[in-house]
Amino acid sequence: MTDLTHAYALPGHLYHGAEAHGFDAERILRRSWQLLGLVSQVRDSGDHLVADIGGVPVLVVRDEHGVLRGFENICRHRAGPLATCAGRGAKALRCRYHGWTYTLAGQLRAATEMAGTPDFKMEDIHLNPIQVAVVRGLVFAAIEPDMSIDELLTGTEKKLGSRDFSHYEFERRQSFPVACNWKLYVENYLEGYHVPHVHPALNALLDYRSYVTEAEHWHSLQWSPMESAASGNFYGEGDALYYCIWPNTMLNILPNRLQTNRVIATGPDTCVVDFDYYYPVDDRPEERQRRDTDQQFSEVVQAEDAEICAQVQRALASGRYQPGRINPKRENAVFHYHELIRRIYGPERL
Ligand code: FES
Ligand SMILES: [Fe+2]
Known part of the structure; x- marks a missing residue:
């Protein structure tokens, strides 16, 4: 040292x-943990935020059950983007490239013109999940963090006290x-x-x-x-x-x-x-x-x-x-x- x-x-x-x-x-x-935005930006079902984590495109979305989920923003077909910017109220995650559509929980539910393709099982295809954490109203996401979010923020409570940015x-x-x-x-x-x-x-x-x-x-x-x-x-x-x-x-x-x-x-x-x-x-x-x-x-x-x-x-x-x-x-x-x-x-x- x-x-x-x-x-x-x-x-x-x-x-x-x-x-x-x-x-x-x-x-x-x-x-590492990456800040994506505030929880007020993902208040309702289908609200989403996007970011880049070390070159990996990611997204965070509120699903129909109110759960905040994070995924790699990479379609399981040929790597198209599910979302290109933050937005509100999406009903599903639809790939911009060929239109494959995933639920807000990341499960593939429709694959354009793939019906009848041998051994193609939609139920096996899911977006890769990533970690999400909300602290003081701040939304963080991480792919493979070296530390927990609590460890990352250790000591910040000294000056932040009970401050919260949710509103x-x-x-x-x-x-x-x-x-x-x-x-x-x-x-x-x-x-x-x-x-x-x-x-x-x-x-x-x-x-x-x-x-x-x-x-x-x-x-x-x-x-x-x-x-x-x-x-x-x-x-x-x-x-x-x-x-x-x-x-x-x-x-x-x-x-x-x-x-x-x-x-x-x-x-x-x-x-x-x-x-x-x-x-x-x-x-x-x-x-x-x-x-x-x-x-x-x-x-x-x-x-x-x-x-x-x-x-x-x-x-x-x-x-x-x-x-x-x-x-x-x-x-x-x-x-x-x-x-x-x-x-x-x-x-x-x-
Ligand atoms: S890359 Fe997503 S549908 Fe083709
Ligand atoms: Fe400066």
Whole structure:
């Protein structure tokens, strides 16, 4: 185990190339829990959410009996998609390719023009199930997780207390392609050290030094009471809590606002970051105004992060970077994240 005060960053080859990409998909992403959305998005029968888990398309759907089920979003005929986006009230899961149709419980119930095919038994054909968990109204899914959802979230109860997001509604998603490895984007999120240099407007608004960064188990938390953080002070009194949950989920929590980020690895040098916005129901015009301002501001900050991450990516991929010292005061969460990665990669791959 390295210690924080003497730590170095990870080597560049972990952020570049087909080998690292394949390893991450296989050993990290497919063995982790992925946030798909909020339970209010799958309230009724046939409501569904989709996601990508380490390159595997998956879906979560509420069945006719009210059970929330997860499946690989891969038709058992020739791999067509059952759902291409989130939706409401589907009566069945119908493949977009040749129309085979599965019940909401994943059982094949109709196969187009297959009647009379010898030894073809519909009852033996079922979508591959995956695990689903709902915690505080957040819907997670996993293919083959290394840990239980409770283990993953150990310690988050300290600041979250009894907070629950079940009554929040989805408002919108913004997806940003970023020209960097997915881990690099996460690490950039984990420190405020770059804020004065990369985000001038954000820096004028908050004192990043007042943020406390804690890292333990499978998450880290950057937080500050709103009055000192200001944080745009769009949402009134209360804490601003910024969680990063292993390996690629962020929960950005302000009073009456949840913004989640999910970093999807689309290639060795590229990722897509989904920003999802959720709020309790509130139709007042001043609330609308606040939300728009918040979202526009977030878009500016995101563009600045995307730009710096793309530049760092090029340097990491150049083969010329030699790992530098970590700032123990400002990069403890980066260090913690690196330690989790080191543990999984093992000394032989570092
Ligand atoms: S791939 Fe699904 S029906 Fe052909
Ligand atoms: Fe940033």
